[in-house]
């Protein structure tokens with residue numbers, strides 16, 4: 001479906017029939033937005049009889065994500081009977097990389113996302129492209145590019161940056177002569193209440209990530225560089241060993257977790273018994 005915007009431009013908001021894609025890749029963090037998107041995309045793929053083209057991918061962040069997140073994402077995928085693939089950076093996890101680079105990521109240098117999520121998912125897209133072309137053997141060069149629909153759970157409400165993203169557009173950075181990747185944000189216009197409504201009645205409703213019940217509004221890295229102090233304290237209360245590791249790395253590299261907040265200060269708050277009751281969400 002294509003809709004004209006305020007200026008009369010036609011903006012594609014919907015990928016049309018899923019049958020036109022060779023692969024439908026659902027990026028899952030195991031968090032609420034991924035879970036709702038998984039339901040929406042799978043139900044639609046089922047209606048179009050293309051469930052065999054759906055793959056769920058989880059970018060495993062290793063130690064820095066909530067323990068068991070990969071398993072939660074997998075159990076959500078299993079509720080729909082679709083294959084689950086975990087990908088990760090082979091050179092080491094995010095904390096290893098911070099230690100070797102000597103700097104924490106920040107908004108301008110967001111290598112946590114580019115190196116540990118995007119680049120790893122692109123490797124899977126390469127494998128899927130190879131799989132699509134494999135039956136053609138030596139004639140594969142003459143075959144049309146593999147068409148991949150790359151689905152992400154970003155929502156406009158989450159941040160000004162995300163609100164400016166198009167719901168659907170060609171992903172030129174992920175495309176090449178062998179594959180045409182279209183990025184689709186199926187729940188881009190959803191409010192958080194819609195997300196929870198969907199989850200409460202979806203097939204994977206028994207597999208909601210436990211970090212929400214601990215008070216976290218978002219789930220990915222335990223200590224997200226954008227998270228408010230309250231969220232970092234809650235994460236620290238439940239992940240004391242990981243917090244100690246962040247403090248160790250921060251001291252070793254001599255670079256603060258954030259300009260206005262150190263992990264040592266977070267640990268001091270946790271050690272003092274601070275237990276925030278209200279945690280504001282944060283922009284990504």
Ligand code: SF4
Pocket residue numbers: 105112113220221223224225226284
């Ligand atoms: S959750 Fe935060 S720290 Fe982790 S990859 Fe995403 S932006 Fe980076």
